Structure formats: C-alpha cells, structure tokens
Amino acid sequence: MTTRARLEGYDLIGDVHGCGATLAALLEKMGYHQRGGVYRHPRRRVIFLGDLIDRGPRIRLAVQIARRMVEEGEARIVMGNHEYNALAYCHRAPTGLGREWLREHTPRNNRIIKETLEQFRDHPQEWEEALAWFMEIPLCLEEGGLRVVHACWDQPLIDELRRRRPDGCMDETFLIESTAPGTGAFRILDRLTRGTQMPLPLGVEIHSGDGFTRRSFRTHFWAQSPETWGDVVFQHDNLPGDLELRPLSDEERTRLAHYGPDEPPLFIGHYWCEGIPALPAPNVACLDYSAVKFGRLVAYRWSGERELNADHFVWLRVPREEQVRPRPWEITFE
Ligand SMILES: [Mn+2]
Incomplete structure (x- = not known):
C-alpha cells in the first residue's frame, strides 16, 4: 500500500441488499478492477454504508466482494440494520432471558432474513465467517472530514458509544445488551442503524409497498426548524390523511x-x-x-469537498436479470 499513489477520495456505496452482480458492475464503472479476487482502484477507496445482505439474489457475492475489499484495506464499512439483525437472529440468548435467540424467530423476522439463510444454506462455514466479520464492523465512521452511519448521526449517542467502545464496534456483551429495550446499547443501535421514527396516532397504520404494516413513520434529522410531521417525514410511503399538516408537539420534537x-x-x-x-x-x-x-445502486464519489455536489452521484439501474438466481458457477469469483 505504501507504493500506491496518493489517496484521492472515497466512493461511498449505498445499500446493496444482495445485488452482487450490480455491485461488481458499479465498481467497474468507477474504475475498480478485480485482481486476485479483490476489487481495487489505484487512487480511491470504497466505504459501504451497510445492508449488504437480505432480499436480493446474490447475497453471497455481495458479502464476498465487500469483505475482501475491507480485509485488503481497499474499503471500509459501517453496520447496517440488516447485518445487525442477522447477528442477533443467529446468536443464542443467554439463559434467563426467556427466549431462545437474541432476535426472536418470529414470522416477520424469519421473512426478513430468509433469502440470506437460503443462499448460505449450503455454505455454513462461509456464513459463520460472515457473521464473525459482521461483529467487527463499526457502527459509524468519522475521518478526514466525512461522517458515515447507516441511518442517523446522533452525536450524544455516538459520544456514548465511543466512551464504551472506542473502536465503535460491538462486542458480545454490547450485542446482548442491545437487544433489551431501554438499555444504552439498545438506544445506540436503534438510533444509528434504524434512525428516528415517530409513532402514528392510535389506530392509524401504513400498509407499505414491501408488504409490512407500520404503526410509525421514518423521520429525518436535517430540517432546520421543522413545524409539521410533513417537515420531517423521510420514507417512500405517504402519511395517511392530512397527517403531513399535523404540528410537531414539543414531546415529538425531543424524539428527533x-x-x-x-x-x-x-x-x-x-x-x-x-x-x-x-x-x-x-x-x-x-x-x-x-x-x-429494481431501483438504483448508488455511489457518491467524494474527494474532500465540504459542500456536496449532486453531480458526484454515480449509479446503475438494477436490471431485471439481477432477479434471476445465479447458477452455482457464477457466484464465486476466483
Ligand atoms: Mn437497507
């Protein structure tokens, strides 16, 4: 690495969710080339924003590409809620908690991780290694003038995380604690990887396009002086009725x-x-x-600018063919 040209910047890549073939194509488009099974760029590095796994058809490939890049120093990554969920789902609960797994195997939770477990089913060793690698992923990154987190940068909680875990990574104790609502570790995990949510009024539900029913909505955290629910909503589904116009109460404001x-x-x-x-x-x-x-796999090519520029987005539309499960010989490279 010492003989390499000076680092020009970072290419940040959003949620891959098992679109491994599209990830490879996006890396190629940005001038990364595979050598020895690792994608490299002579002057740039990647930062993955988490959520490599679940839902898509090439989850093993996505994990393989990212993990090799991270292990070779070509990329960094932050924890997504899906990697975190997988860790808790696959970790037995300590005795006395009254459940078998840290994340319970409910029909909803089973459905979220189903594709991942199916695609790794014939590769149990590789899955164990992937889980061990997920444990080493920090919950946030800050360096050289940029910040990276999967869902929400909450400075007081990040300060608390760094006091407890200076490297920003969980350990087993932290993972176990994080599955108990009301604990500090739970608040950190929930906020950083899932963001802020606002509960909907009693009896109001959103039937989302992904088949899930929600009783809360996702909110963002960059409005300067938000006044209504519509000022902070940040999700694809519209708020039902005229809830967009509903004023934020003081109590709701403190949740943001x-x-x-x-x-x-x-x-x-x-x-x-x-x-x-x-x-x-x-x-x-x-x-x-x-x-x-079948949206877009998106990257932002950051070269040190303080004010971001929409011209620096790069993306690929995910083709319908990505939907087709790969043949066995397609999925591993070198
Ligand atoms: Mn995601």
Whole structure:
C-alpha cells in the first residue's frame, strides 16, 4: 500500500441488499478492477454504508466482494440494520432471558432474513465467517472530514458509544445488551442503524409497498426548524390523511435528532429513496435508492469537498436479470 499513489477520495456505496452482480458492475464503472479476487482502484477507496445482505439474489457475492475489499484495506464499512439483525437472529440468548435467540424467530423476522439463510444454506462455514466479520464492523465512521452511519448521526449517542467502545464496534456483551429495550446499547443501535421514527396516532397504520404494516413513520434529522410531521417525514410511503399538516408537539420534537448545516458531510443509506439521486441537504447524502426493488445502486464519489455536489452521484439501474438466481458457477469469483 505504501507504493500506491496518493489517496484521492472515497466512493461511498449505498445499500446493496444482495445485488452482487450490480455491485461488481458499479465498481467497474468507477474504475475498480478485480485482481486476485479483490476489487481495487489505484487512487480511491470504497466505504459501504451497510445492508449488504437480505432480499436480493446474490447475497453471497455481495458479502464476498465487500469483505475482501475491507480485509485488503481497499474499503471500509459501517453496520447496517440488516447485518445487525442477522447477528442477533443467529446468536443464542443467554439463559434467563426467556427466549431462545437474541432476535426472536418470529414470522416477520424469519421473512426478513430468509433469502440470506437460503443462499448460505449450503455454505455454513462461509456464513459463520460472515457473521464473525459482521461483529467487527463499526457502527459509524468519522475521518478526514466525512461522517458515515447507516441511518442517523446522533452525536450524544455516538459520544456514548465511543466512551464504551472506542473502536465503535460491538462486542458480545454490547450485542446482548442491545437487544433489551431501554438499555444504552439498545438506544445506540436503534438510533444509528434504524434512525428516528415517530409513532402514528392510535389506530392509524401504513400498509407499505414491501408488504409490512407500520404503526410509525421514518423521520429525518436535517430540517432546520421543522413545524409539521410533513417537515420531517423521510420514507417512500405517504402519511395517511392530512397527517403531513399535523404540528410537531414539543414531546415529538425531543424524539428527533438534529444535524446542523455547518457539520461535516454525512453519508447515510437505509431510507429506500426513489428516482434520480438528489441531496436532501448540502451536507447530507442518502445513497439508498432501493436497488433490490429494481431501483438504483448508488455511489457518491467524494474527494474532500465540504459542500456536496449532486453531480458526484454515480449509479446503475438494477436490471431485471439481477432477479434471476445465479447458477452455482457464477457466484464465486476466483
Ligand atoms: Mn437497507
């Protein structure tokens, strides 16, 4: 690595969700080439925003590409809620908790991880290694003038995380604690990897396009002085009725995180955006454009700028062929 040219910048890549072939194509498009089973660029590195797994057809390939790049120093990654869920789902609960697994095997949770477990079923050793690698993934990154987290940068909680875990990674104790609502570890995991949510009024539900019913909605954290629910909603599904116009109460305001306009550029994934990538704020970029729903796999090519520029997005539309499960010989490379 010492003989390499100076680092020009980072290419941040949003939620892959098992679109491994599209990930390989996006890396090629940005000038990365595979050598010895590892994608490399002479002057740039990748930062993955988490959520490599679940839903898509080439989950093993996605994990393989990212993991090799990270292990070779060609990329970094932050924890997505899906990697975190997989860790808790596959970890037995300590005795006395009254459940068998840290994340219970309910029909809903089974459905979320189903594709991943099926695709790794004939590769149990590889899955164990993937889980061990997920444990080493930090919950957030900050360096060289940029910040990266899967869903929400909440400074007080990140300070608390760094006090407990200076490297920003979980250990087993932290993982176990994080599955108990009300604990500090739970608040950190929930906020950083799932973001802020606002409960809907009693009896109101959103029947989302992904087949799930929701009693809360996802909110963002960069509005300067939000007044209504519509000022903070950040999700594909519209709020029912005229809830967009509903004023935020003081109590609701305290639930929200806040990211100011003078803070360093921040990159997030998580939010299932649609359409042509755009910047929600001059210092915030969301790179999740629903790749696995035949949206776009999106990257932002960052070269040190403090004010982000929408011209620096790069993306590939996910082709219908990505939907077809690969043949066995397709899935491993070298
Ligand atoms: Mn995601």
